[in-house]
Amino acid sequence: MATQEETFKKIVAHCKEYGFVFPSSEIYDGLGAVYDYGQNGVELKNNIKRYWWDSMTLLHQNIVGIDAAIFMHPTTWKASGHVDAFNDPLIDNRDSKKRYRADVLIEEQIAKYEEKIQKEVDKARKRFGDSFDEAMFRQTNARVIEHQQKRDALHERYSAAMNANDLDELKQIILDEEIVCPISGTRNWTDVRQFNLMFQTEMGSTADGAMKIYLRPETAQGIFVNFLNVQKTGRMKIPFGIAQIGKAFRNEIVARQFVFRMREFEQMEMQFFVRPGEELKWFEHWKAFRLKWHKALGLGDQKYRYHDHEKLAHYANAATDIEFQMPFGFKEVEGIHSRTNFDLSQHAKYSGKKIEYFDPELNQSYTPYVIETSIGVDRMFLSVMCGSYKEEQLEGGDVRVVLSLPPVLAPVKACIMPLVKKDGLPELAHKIMDELKFDFRVQYDEKDSIGKRYRRQDAIGTPFCITVDHDSLNDGCVTLRYRDTMEQDRVKIEDLHEIIRRATDAKELYRKIVGDKLEDTEE
Secondary structure, eight states: OOOHHHHHHHHHHHHHHTTSEEETTGGGTOOTTOEEEOHHHHHHHHHHHHHHHHHHHTTOTTEEEOOOOSBOOTHHHHHTTHHHHOEEEEEEBTTTOOEEEHHHHHHHHHHHHHHHHHHHHHHHHHHHGGGOOHHHHHHHOHHHHHHHHHHHHHHHHHHHHHHTTOHHHHHHHHHHTTOOOTTTOOOOBOOOEEEEOOOEEEESSSTTTOEEEEBOSOSHHHHHTTHHHHHHHTTOOSSEEEEEEEEEEOOOSSOOTGGGSOSEEEEEEEEEEEOTTOHHHHHHHHHHHHHHHHHTTOSOGGGEEEEEOSSOOTTOSEEEEEEEEETTEEEEEEEEEEEETHHHHHHHHHHOOOOOEEETTTTEEEOOEEEEEEEEHHHHHHHHHHHHEEEEEOTTSOEEEEEOOOTTTOSOSEEEEESSSSTTHHHHHHHHHHHHTTTSOEEEOOSSOHHHHHHHHHHHTOSEEEEEOTTHHHHOEEEEEETTTOOEEEEEGGGHHHHHHHHHOHHHHHHHHHOSSOOOTTO
16 A cells, blocks of 8 residues: 555646646746646636635625735735744754755654654554554553653644744754754754745836835735725625635745645635624634535545644734645645734734724724635645545456546546547537537547546546447437446436536535525624
C-alpha cells in the first residue's frame, strides 16, 4: 500500500498529466510556488467558485458581491496593520545558506513526535488485530507516553513563544530540539528575524513622483473600504454580508505542498456585518453553515474537523479553522473569524471618514462588528483532488485511477463515444452532443478502444460516459456508464438531459445545506 507521501506525489503527477495544474512558465524551468491551471483544472476551479458564490448570494438575500481592485491606496495597509505586523519569523542556516520559517521548523518537529506515536499505534494494531484498544494503548504504553509528553511540552513552549512574539525563544527551541537544516544537516543557525510578506511595487511614471504600493496580501480590505458604498447604494440593513473572490499575493519563504501554499493565490471571502454584542451568535451560525457547505460535497464527513485558534489575532475575539485531511495531515482550508469592529474602526481612524451604520430599530449609530469566512480556492481545489483520487483494483489484476469528483464540480459532465467511427454512429453521437452542450460541458471521443476511452474519462472525473452503438440507430437508446460504480444502463436519448441535470445540479447540494426550508439570515 502506498504511503501518504507517495499518494500525494501521484496526485501532483496526475494533475499535470491530465491537464489540471502545470508549473508556471515551465519551459523556463518554472517559478517557485507559482502554478498555472490547465484546461481541466480551470473548469474544476470555476465550478468550486460558482458553488461558493451561489451558496452565498443565492441562499442569502442579505449577502451581495463585489470585485475590488488588487491595487489599493498604500494607507489601507497601514490601517490594516499589514505594513507593521505582517511578518514571518525567519532563520538562516549559515552552511547551506538556506532560509527557513522558524515556526515551520518547530511545527515539523511537533509532527515528528506525532508520527512516532502513530507508528507505535500502527505496530500494535497489527500485532493485536481486532482486539486492539487504541485509547487504552495510548494511555498505557511507555514509549507512547514519553513521545506524547515531549510533544506536549514542545507545543506549550512554542505556543508561548509565538504569542509573546519572542524570537530569541524560537531560536532557543530550535537549538534545544537539535533541529538540523534538511540540506546541510548542521545546526549552525543565525538569529530569528522578522520578514514582511507583502510584495512592493511603484505606481507613477517618474522616480520622484512614484508612489510605493503593494500587491494586496488579502482580499478582505477591499470589502471593508467599500462598506459604506455597498450599504448605502444597496440600502442594506444589518445584518448583511459582502462576498468577494479574488487574487492575493504573499512573498512566502516556505511555499510548499504544491498549490497548498503559493505566492499568488485566490481567496473566497465573505464579511458579515452585525450588531455589537451579537457577533458570537453569528460566529457560531457561520461556523456551522460553512462546515455543512463542505460536507455536502460528499468527500467524507470524517475528513473534516474544526480547529479552534489558541493564538488569536489582536483584533479577534473568536477564530476557528475548518481543516481537511490531506495526505500530509489535517490542514486548514477555511477560517471563520470574529474580527470585532477593528477593521472599520481602523479605516475610519486613518481616513478621517466616519464609517458607521445608523440602526433605525435601535435609533443609534455604531461601528458594526464583523464575522469573516475566508476560504482559499487553491486549497479547496487541492482538498477536492485529494478527497477524490482513488486507485481501484479491478478483476483481472488491472488498476484503474479514478477521480470520484462531486459531479457538480466535475470539469466534464459527460463524454459521448460512438462505438465505431462509421455506419452513422459518429453523426448520431454529434447530434446528442449538440443537444447537451448548451447546458453541460461535454466531450466527444472516438479514438482507441471503449475501455481506454472510459479510463481517460475516469482519470479526469467525468461522471457519465454515453456510448452510441448500432442498436442506437434503431431503438433510440444509448448505453450510459456511471463513473463510480462502472455500472451500465440502457437509456433513451431524450432522457439523458434530465439524468445528467439531476446528478450535476448544485440545487440538490444547496437543499442539503439549508434543509427543505431556506434559512433567512435576516431574521
